[in-house]
Each structure stands twice: as C-alpha cells, then as structure tokens.
Amino acid sequence: MSFEVIIPFLKPIEDLLASATISEIMVNPDSSVWIEEAGQVRLMPEISFEDGALQTGLEVIANRFGKKLDVDSPILNLRLPDGSRLAAMIPPVVNPRPLMTIRKFTTRGYKLADLIKAGMLTEDQAATLTEAVESGQNILIAGATGSGKSTLLGTLADAIPDHERILLIEDTAELHLRKPHVVSAESQTDTHHSRITFDDLLKAVLRHRPDRIIVGEVRGPEARTLLDAMNTGHRGTLATIHASSSEEAIYRLALLTIRNTTNLVLATAEDEIRRCIDLVVFIRRDRGRRYVHDVRTISSAI
Helix, strand or coil: CCCCCCHHHCHHHHHHHHCCCEEEEEECCCCCEEEEECCEEEECCCCCCCCCHHHHHHHHHHHHCCCCCCCCCCEEEEECCCCCEEEEECCCCCCCCCEEEEECCCCCCCCHHHHHHCCCCCHHHHHHHHHHHHCCCCEEEEECCCCCHHHHHHHHHHHCCCCCCEEEEECCCCCCCCCCCEEEEECCCCCCCCCCCHHHHHHHHCCCCCCEEEECCCCCCHHHHHHHHHHCCCCCCEEEEECCCHHHHHHHHHHHHHCCCCCCCHHHHHHHHHHHCCEEEEEEEECCEEEEEEEEECHHHC
16 A cells, blocks of 8 residues: 555654554544554554644645645545545634544455455355345445445455446445446546536446446435436446445435435335345444344345
8 A cells, every 4th residue: 555645744644554454544633543453443642743733734735636725625535546535624623633534445355255254244145145246136235334335345246247337436436346347437526627426427327338336325316316227227236325224224215315306205215215126235333343234135025
C-alpha cells in the first residue's frame, strides 16, 4: 500500500499508514488517535499531532487533490491513489481541532474459503450463496458500517460466469472484481461541474447492456431505479444496504423506494421488493467479530 502523497503531511501516523494489519485510522478533535486492527478498536496514546499540524497538513492534502478545505468548505472527502478513503472535517463544524478518518484499502483478494476459515460464514451458507449467484438470483447484503458487506459482495461476485458483462456502480470505487468483463462507474468524480448522482449513473449504465448490476450501496433515489431494473428482467443483481436486520433491510429499501414519490405507499413498495429480491444476507458485527447472521429467502414470504 502506498501513501507517499500524504505521509509528508501526516508524519505522526506514518507507521500506522504503513501497517498491513491496520484497517482504519481515526484522529478525533481532542487529538486522540485510534485504530481498528483485526476488528478491534483501540487508542494509540503514544501518538499525537502538534497543535495546528493536522489542519495544516489536511489543507495541503486537499490542495494536492484539487479540493478546498477551509472555513467556507470545512468538509473533505477524497480517495487516495491506492483506493483508500480519507474523510476530514475542520472547525467550525468540529471543535477544537480537526476530525480525520482514513479507511485503508486492502488489495488482499479474499475468497469465500478465506471467509469460511475466518468464521464469517459457514460452508452451507457459502454453498447457498454461490448457487444463488450462479443461478442469477437477486441478493441484498445488509449490515452496519464496517460489518464486511463489501468484502462478502466481492467474494460472491467470483461466482458470476466469466462471459457475463458486469456493471459496477459505487459512490466511491472500492470493489475490485476478479472477472474479465467489468465496467465500473462512480458518482464521486469531483468534476467541479454538475454533480452526477448515484441514480444518474444507474439509469445511464442500464443503457449499456448489463448482464449483471452490482450496486456498492443503496441509499437514495436509485432504489426506485434498481427495483424497476429488476422488475424488467435484470437478474443476478448484487447490492448492499445499511440495516440492523434482514427485515429492516426490506423496510429501509422500501422507504428509499418511495422517497420523492407521491403515488406509492410503503406497503406496496415492500410487496414489490419481496417479488424482486430473492435473498437477504444479514451480517452482524459483534465485539470485533463479523459473521453472516442469517441468509433469508424472501420469495417464501410472499
């Protein structure tokens, strides 16, 4: 992993950036530095930034990436060259010092066998999901932030037949699929022109003959477009959503579906989802452990 572009401005955490086992680095406004490693979050009391150093460094980093970070633009989100994500906020939206989080991208190519060995899912669950992907079922993967939704999605995509054309849509590019025919698009392009929304991207890619649609995270008006696509014959869709259970995943997707609509009620949207989605996979995160809590067949509930 290469962080050469930012290390000169974030020297106190240079070793953390270089570590192959640390997945997230968090610097709080009270100047405390925390990390996530092997699913456990812990304080790094020996590491600190001198007063003003972090904000100055972040302002320079923002400039290097063609962005602004100042009193008028106090929020920064960017993707580093290796795929890692840096998010920061500065006063006055946080106080007394900046808030920064770096989610490190790992190129470790997890496969289902690795996830089984790590206890994330059982062999029976892996077999069920692999068969579902191969047969073109629509799968919604639900869980909290950091629960491993994207990791599981990426490994399940291995079961997609190589001849199929995959259109991958993400807010910020994170997934790297091991398939020969993948077209990737992301909404956070920062062109400094009109913003391209997730829904804009989804509508656009549907015109490019996808055999499979993979959506990094459903969280807005694109839910309506995604359901329309599944209703009109686009099978084998994989998508993730933030939710605290399988049932809540359906409810949340329904809420997103009726947002900005005037002629659709929640119950109707839920019924439509139960006709479109074949499986909901819920991943639980409990005291650092990530595991598939249940694989729910939705069609049986109709």
